[in-house]
Amino acid sequence: MKFSKILFALIFGLILSFSNAAQAGGGGGKFDAKATAFHHIADANVYSIGPWSFPLPCILYNKDTGKWSVFSSGKFNLVGHHGDGADIVDGYVLNGGTVNRITNPTPEMLEGHMHISDHSHDAKDHNHDHHLFGHETKMVDGKEKEVSYFTKGGKKFYLEDKTAWDFGVFGGDFTSFYDFSITKNVVSMILVCLFMMFTFFRVAKLYKTNDGKAPTGIQGFFEPMVVFIQDEVAKPFLGNKWKQFLPFLLTIFFFILGLNLFGQVPFLGGSNVSGSLSVTLVLAIASFLVVNLSGNAHYWEHVVWMPGVPAWLKIVILTPVEILGVFIKPVTLMLRLFANITAGHMVMVIFVSLIFIAKEGAGEGIAWLTSAGSVLLTMFMMAIELLVAFIQAFVFTILTAAYLNASTEEAHDHDHGDSHEHAAAH
């Protein structure tokens, strides 16, 4: 009874706030759902919560001039909630929350601080629907490409593209400056780390004071999860070596789970940390190093020179495939976490975008109706994402354990079928 009342109040509150957003937004310009979705899941140099934007430190290094630029992103003179900056600092501008370099800056732009706009009116005059940056299609290396630009003094200045998801490896864009900024994702990660340290030190302390007694408080919340990883992941996969790898598996599990859940908290900026390729790349590299550095001779023999197979077969297909497999395993770890979390965030943004699409296509009345449906769909999605947050953390941990099982297994295990309950893992 009580629960249903809370749920009711929550749904109506959300519908009201969503419809408010529908009235506020879409004042001018066409609504672009795809661009909105990508903007909202991207990392940013400002932390926006609702209508407020908090500037974050920018630490940039220009390779060409060798100049370090360290300043707060507030120096870009933030306007509106799109995360655009009205000012140029050291040849950089803030476009959609991200620092971009100007590809053809004048010498004055590189040295210091000036307005993008030619008129000297106050930046606060800009209404938030007015975009400072335009887009146009340009031929680059024989390919059509959309580039952002701004106009100053009658001259067009083009912005360098953001680093693409492939880090430039497959011909995507790669920024020509080094960005060590404390971005939104970094802030979220630090917050999650501090929270985890706080809770886990507390839990550890409770284990000392409660020695031999039933768990109390927060200890009772974390004990089932720790025991679950220990009994379902570490012990079946790692045999007698489980104690050695349990801390690593627990760290990976709780770190990913913390990041996933932090991204699900509404009205906290919805940072997409575990849906950022750089974060999952580092997690996958950690798993790759632990798996391969603890690999024994038996594992490497099976990778490089599989016993009991004709030599020509090994040279032609088996060894190349096995060596590829060593690298494909961490790559799939990286992509799986990234794709699942990003997809979840994106679906939620699209559901909210339905309101704006309805408003543009069918007017305000329909948008009100749509917001009711959109709230319900978003809540349903969030419930599913809660499940996905746990499953993806668990999958990353269990796959790491399965790869560890393959790399640390002793040779004599091959004669016993019974110790191979989880042989499907590799």
Next chain:
Amino acid sequence: MGSLAGIGMGLAVIGAGIGIGNIGAKAMEAIARQPEAVGDIRANMILTAALVEGAALIAIVMAFLVG
């Protein structure tokens, strides 16, 4: 070109969908037959589903690269 990559992604997802559907169906059958083994079956089900998903993800990434 983009639409062709989209078709490729769709095909990859159909394959993974059939695969994961089979895994889920068989796991349900197995749990119905032997409810006491539910823990082991569930862990292995998620693991296998993750491996199938990995193949689909590689296909999707390839579609992105080509598109």
